[in-house]
Amino acid sequence: QKEVEQDPGPLSVPEGAIVSLNCTYSNSAFQYFMWYRQYSRKGPELLMYTYSSGNKEDGRFTAQVDKSSKYISLFIRDSQPSDSATYLCAMSTAGNQFYFGTGTSLTVIP
Amino acid sequence: SQTIHQWPATLVQPVGSPLSLECTVEGTSNPNLYWYRQAAGRGLQLLFYSVGIGQISSEVPQNLSASRPQDRQFILSSKKLLLSDSGFYLCAFERDNDYEQYFGPGTRLTVT
Numbered sequence: 001q002k003e004v005e006q007d008p009g010p011l012s013v014p015e016g017a018i019v020s021l022n023c024t025y026s027n028s029a030f031q032y033f034m035w036y037r038q039y040s041r042k043g044p045e046l047l048m049y050t051y052s053s054g055n056k057e058d059g060r061f062t063a064q065v066d067k068s069s070k071y072i073s074l075f076i077r078d079s080q081p082s083d084s085a086t087y088l089c090a091m092s093t094a095g096n097q098f099y100f101g102t103g104t105s106l107t108v109i110p
Numbered sequence: 111s112q113t114i115h116q117w118p119a120t121l122v123q124p125v126g127s128p129l130s131l132e133c134t135v136e137g138t139s140n141p142n143l144y145w146y147r148q149a150a151g152r153g154l155q156l157l158f159y160s161v162g163i164g165q166i167s168s169e170v171p172q173n174l175s176a177s178r179p180q181d182r183q184f185i186l187s188s189k190k191l192l193l194s195d196s197g198f199y200l201c202a203f204e205r206d207n208d209y210e211q212y213f214g215p216g217t218r219l220t221v222t
Contacts, residue, residue, distance in 0.1 A: 032209040043116075043200055043213035044154075051209075088154070092209050096142055096161065102153040 003027055006089055006101025015110050019076040023089035023101045026070065030091040030099070033065050035074045038086045038103065047087075048074065079108045112137035116201050116214035123221055129174075129188040131217050133201030136182065141203040143184040144211065145176055148198040160184060196221045 006023045013019055021035075031052055036044035048063040050056045050072075056063045062075040072091070076083055086103040113136045123129060135141050145157040156169045158176035166176050173192050177185045184201055201214040 034210065036213075041198075041216075041218065043216045046210060046212055049210050090211070094209075096159050096167075096204075098144075098156070098211055100154040 003099040004089060004091060004101045007104055008102055010105040010107060012107045012109060013079055015079060015081060015108055017079050017108075019074075019079050019083070019106060019108075021074040021076075021087050021089075021104050021106070023072050023091075024070055025072070025091055025099070027091075027093070027099075028067070028070065029093045030067075031094065032092040033063070033072050034090040034092075034098075035061075035063055036088040036090060037083075038088060040085075044088055081108050081110050084108050112141075112203070112205065112212065114201060114203055114212060114214040116199075116217055118217060119215065120218045121220070123191050123219065125193055125221055126190045129186070129191050129195070129219070131186040131199055131201075131219075133184040133186075133214055134182055135184075135203045138182075138203070138205050140181060140206055142206075143178060144202040144204070145184065145186050146200045146202065148200060148216075154200065157186070191221045193221050195219065 004025045033050045035048040037047050038044040050063050050065050053065045053067045060077045064073045084107045086105050088103045089101040092098045115134050144159045146154045160166050160178045174188050199217045202211045204211050
């Protein structure tokens with residue numbers, strides 16, 4: 001079983017839709033949770049960072065962590081064509097190890 | 111603010127040739143540094159990480175090596191490239207164990 005599972009998509013939505021991206025994980029020791037956005041042929045860009053359980057909101061983006069279910073989500077409200085990218089989830093324990101999902105490809109159609 | 115640089119951006123090398131990719135970080139001291147390889151549909155594979163000058167941990171036995179000659183410089187090398195070394199190489203830093211990783215722009219390596 002992989003440490004982190006992420007549906008690769010692709011996901012295609014109309015402009016203005018609410019997008020839900022999800023990852024599940026198996027290691028209950030994960031405490032730090034991140035979402036990255038990666039445009040084609042570019043390095044990943046850190047979007048959201050959350051410690052332990054709960055919600056965090058930043059503009060149109062909301063990250064949720066449910067440690068009891070080992071499930072994290074990223075919601076994008078009022079999606080824009082510029083949100084079209086691959087979204088990677090990542091998580092870490094307190095060590096120097098980061099575990100990444102394989103990424104979900106998102107296309108927002110104008 | 112912190113920035114991370116990688117070069118070259120793209121590289122085409124023949125099988126058996128050497129490799130040197132460089133990564134430098136600005137605006138922070140004593141960062142943790144990481145080298146990843148990203149293959150299509152397979153996510154990020156951690157290759158090496160370093161918590162300080164001269165301290166390198168290898169995650170995957172392979173044809174590659176890493177060095178950290180200065181606090182904010184991380185180098186990925188190979189003596190003889192294999193076809194399987196092709197991929198997108200990403201350097202990342204973490205500010206003094208704050209558990210947030212920031213990535214560089216990447217180097218796309220094609221071994222022919």
